Amino acid sequence: MDNRDEVCAFLKSRRAKITPEQAGLPVYGQRRVPGLRRGEVAMLAGVSVEYYTRLERGNLAGVSDSVLDALAQALRLGDTERDHLYALARSANTGPARGQRRPKKATVRPSVLRIVEGLHDQPAYLRNRRMDILAANPLARALHCELFETEPVNTCRFVFLDPRATRLYPDWDRVAREGVGVLRVEVAKNPYDRELSNLIGELSTRSDAFRTLWGAQDVHVFTEGTKRFLHPAVGEMELVHETLDLPGDDGLSLTVYSADPGTPAADALQLLASWAATRQQETAAEQSGAEG
Incomplete structure (x- = not known):
């Protein structure tokens, strides 16, 4: 196994996105390919056409x-x-000798779990790079109530x-594109992750x-931004999200949603907390009645 196909597809897709005008090159006659030619990229990079051709072949x-x-x-290329x-x-x-080692199974440390559960007024969850949610506080479960109906909880599986999902995320196209970009980044880092390969295979098939x-070869890394929910x-609410990698837990990140005080989004979060509490009480009452 190697990543030649990944390299080839990525370089070709990036080359196709740049016009000669954007690269500051003159245009002569009819062009048969979108974007730059291999020779033009080689010239801009200061390498021979033969060498760049080798690179683009993976x-x-x-x-x-x-x-x-x-x-x-x-x-x-952008930073990502x-x-x-x-x-x-x-x-x-x-x-292959090192690459075929499976990534260690992520475990959530009790101290990190306490941080997540301690954020009572902000939805927060922990996920790995395959977009599996490994832990979430009650408000995050309420915000993504439909997502948590199926185990294992995976945001990309839910989105696609x-x-x-198209109702929950009014900006579904952007959410979908960013989720695929995260998986694409992870494939480059861990090309022999069997669970990741199985997930991509399942989503590609269905x-x-x-x-x-996936064929667009775009990449994405979550840091901060806004997301709309219905x-x-x-x-409807528009929340700010921050995603922080956990240095001591390779592959895990913490995502927290919030809203500025006094805004409609803040009021919506309070309403969500009340709805979640009522729902939890009803569930507890049903369980108590069943046991009785």
């Missing part, structure tokens, strides 16, 4: 950082795309396979939308 083994930097500049290119190069140089977005009980 062979990044032994490529120096200086060449990767020149290639990233020639293709006008540049990091992705470096990850592809690292995987190419790692070799549950029709209710979702035309996922297949299309909650089945509370209605």
Whole structure:
């Protein structure tokens, strides 16, 4: 197994996105390919056409950082795309002996779990890089109530396979594109992760939308931003989210949603908390009645 196909598809997709005008190159006559030609990328990166052709065929083994930097500049890669290119190069140089080691199964430390559960007025959850949610506080479960109806809880599986996702996320296209981008980043870092491969295979088989977005080769890393929800009980709200990697837990990140005080979103969060509390009381009463 190697990542040549991943490298080839990524470089071709980035080359196709740049016009000669954007690269500051003159245009002569009819062009048969979208974006730049291989020779133009090679010239911009300061390498021979033969060498760049080798790279675009998927062979990044032994490529120096200086060449990767020149290639990233020639293709006008953003920070996340540049990091992705470096990850592809690292995987190419790692070799199957190390690469085939399965990633350690993520476990949530009790101290981290206490942090999540201690955020009473902010939805918070922990996830791994496959977008599995490993722990969540009650408010996060209430915000994503439909997502938590099925185990294991995976946000990409919900987005692409549950029709209710298009209602919960008014900006479904962006949510879907970003989720696929996160999986694409993870594939470059852990190309031999069997669970990740199984998830991508399942989504590719069952979702035309996922297949299309996966072929686009776009990458994404969650940091901060806003997300709109259309909650089945509370209605529309726009929340700020922050995603923080946990340095001591490789592959785990904490996502927290919040709203500025005095805003409609803050009122919606309070309403969501009341709805969640009522729902929890009803569930407890039902369980008590069943036991009685």
